[in-house]
Amino acid sequence: MFLGLDVGGTFTDGAVVVNGEVVSVAKTPTTHDNLLVGILVVIDQLIKEMGSKEFSRIALSTTIVTNALVEGKVDQVGLLIIPGPGMDIQAALPVEPYVLSGYIDHRGQVMAEPSLAEVRAALRQFDERAVFAVSGKFSVRNPSLELAVVKWLQEQASPDHITMGSGVAGALNFLRRTNSAYYNAAVWRHFNRFATAVESALTKRDIRTPVYILKADGGTLPLGVARNYPVEAIFTGPASSVLGIMAMNPTKIPSLSLDIGGTTTDIALWQNGVPLFAEDGAKVAGFVTALRGFRLSSVGLGGDSFVRRTPEGVLAVGPMRMGPAMAVGGKYPTVTDAMVVAQLIDYGNYELAVKAMEQVATQGQTVVEVADLVLDEAINIICAAINQMLAQQANQPVYCVEDMIRGTEISVEQIIGVGGSAGGLVPLIAKRMGLTYQIPVQEKVANAIGAAVARPTVDITLRADTVAGYYTVAELGIKNQLPSRKFVLADACELAAKHLAELALNRGISLGATEVVQSEEFNVIRGFNTVGKIMTCRLQVKPGVLGNRKEGL
């Protein structure tokens, strides 16, 4: 019995899923002043309906972190960076950092040590700050400098919290890790207050169920772990929507999903039953971060998109919304009115929709003719966005000859349509693109269902350098000796699996199916001899949904 909660901009939704079936749903207006109030209303309602509080898991998708940033409920962070030589990233950071000496090179070798005197000076400058972030270039190749600075900070100032760059992401990209670490520290206090409030409210109700927090990549984190990585809880709305689609429409066919709402259409590409991930991390408050998420493209076209004639007499659709459709009492013509007149949907008042189309018809044009033109234009806009996303996929940079020859195109075969306006538009889009489509039975709380069944995920990057004789796992802060025997890529992947299991255990999640996200192996040559290898293996617990079989958490 899984309980999922999705705190949206308007409503807080809840759903209980048992063996893959939705057995109970609840909905209440989001209480923006205190999100927990709405959350508890939904939980109480669901307990009442179910007559039980024996949930195996409660998973939360919330806007708590986004709100903290928007409302400025953030701490002043003492940001210390160890950039060494290279590009000056200071202008691309949200705050001015204190720059420390020290450098780790691309092989993970310490080229210069940090200095305690500088850390002391930084503390004087960051007087009164209680949270810190420390980020060093190539710290994922060797966390020792970050660890040394953290140790000094603790000894000198005992701050409430320190986020380490190498702890927030295992992948290369110093700039993104630094920003992730900064935002993580900035929202740490606010999120922890929320987490404490959630825990005490549940305890008061005698609910002993473990609580999980949804992440932007569709995975979940135990609340206790999320306390250290609160920034992971940002942007979970689109993720829970995509998971909702995954839960309701298991399909292995290359697909694209269209979530057509009132104002926008969200497009995702699917392969082997899972949506594609974005190559880069998300942007937070305009700054690039290392936060992973699904690759979504959003276009300003939905059922409520405003339809009008431009001063030149051209029929224009969207992207602005001026209110609801005239068919349901709105003031301006919309795409929905066109769908009603074209008899694609039965919605609101037909006569009022006809009036809407009359407003944009030219002389001699029937309302059906103009409605068809409106829908044509709406479909043009959505198809252009789809084609742009497919082209972007085809233009995805690759670094091997074989991948260039094979190509990265996805030949999509079907469209999955969800959202309020999918029923009218998706058949037309599918026809235009020559694809099949399915519009699953609408679930009113799809996002909450997505949260309910989101599988816990975790990933690690193991990098082994047999010349230097050690390997690192940034997410675990590990730098260990390699065994003296011959060590090959398969060994690296095996070792990564061992550490992934260890990390999963630390985080209180059981290991489901894992997959290698990326692996590469290079010979290191000195003169004309191979002296060793550099191997990278990135392994993850497959994101996805918990099935109806008894699957562990």
Added chain:
Amino acid sequence: MMDAQKLGLVFFPAFDWAISPSHPEREERLLYTRDQIVEEGLLDMPNIREYKPKLATYRDMERVHIGVPDLASLINNAHLVSAGGALAAADAVMRREVKRAFALVRPPGHHAMRVVHGTRGFCAINIEAIMVEYLRKVYGVRKVAIVDTDVHHGDGTQDVFYHDAETLFISFHQDGRTLYPGTGFTDEMGSPMALGTTMNIPLPPGTTDDGLHQVLDHLIMPVLADFKPDIIINSAGQDNHYSDPLANMAITAQGYARLADKLKADIAVLEGGYSIEDALPYVNVGIILGMAGLDYSKVVEPDIKKCPTQSGEVTRYIKNLITERQGMWAMREGLKRDAVAKAGDFWQRTRNIYYDERGINEQQTEKVRLCPKCGGYLTIGTEANGPGVGYKSAFIAIISREACSHCRQMAIDTVHRAKTQNDFQHYFVQNKYEDILEKI
């Protein structure tokens, strides 16, 4: 709207291609550069945009090359991608999506000559030359300047444009008396109709940033300003670096970054550079920042103390070399007139060309028709011998882009006449006027 300084970066490290497992041109070459670029966050800069290469077509490649017996048997897919990477860089600039572009791709190309019998100096096809002819055919670019900043003389590029007065080829490199390929001396200046548009600047071993920037400020930049090219291409080899294992120069990442910043090439294409751990990550970051108009002052090698200083002797040598080259450039019109008058209707040279990869020896005779009305035509007789390839020969006529009808006919007749004499195995007409390579 285009950012005033936006840089297109075509990055293609060819992680699955090597000449042989321990060859300098191996899978690992750009690994550390990739790590550095990604770790710095360069691809996240709003004024840097990454592009995927396209695949070059045989039509693109045969606008420059004649492969004997054919190009397809001498190259592989990796070459289609690296040449296509240079073309993608050209497209990005010419479509005005970016201000400049850098094709950070491999395999390299600047030792590949017009006629191809195999791989020489790690190069099978000349990716810059293919790009230049593409720029002309697709975008109508005319005057092109190529500045080759690789430590080795760009003998392939020089060969392709030796008779082309609309292409200025400037190469500075470690003196050919001390380094492969052993050419690139000051007296190689172009054939009579193009005299002066090949400029070699052989530098002594031990040249540092100081010497290089003297050459740049007092020779290369003024010559470029004088030539007024429509576009500037940089063959951006990185093996002048003090840590390069194959050469003996003393340029730093700062020296390269400042060069990129001053040169302001429209398109740069990677060439050599084999200090893959100690130089390339820093040099490439420096060049990218320099081309993107970003601050590169903090790009410094961790082992910068190992960089030698320039000797007084080298400084004096470079000063004299600059003076001599300036003089040649000033007198080039007169030199050209004299050379054309001396040559008469035809100019001819015979050379031996060595393909180090498999030990192929080629003997080549070029004969240029100096037409007063047009770009004329060129014939090449080539014979190659080598282990594994045996004997290969071909006779080729190359019709220039703007050849007059008389020259076009003469070129075709010459090939047919040669074929009846049957001295060669293969016969080609590379017809740039009609943009086709025909096997006769």
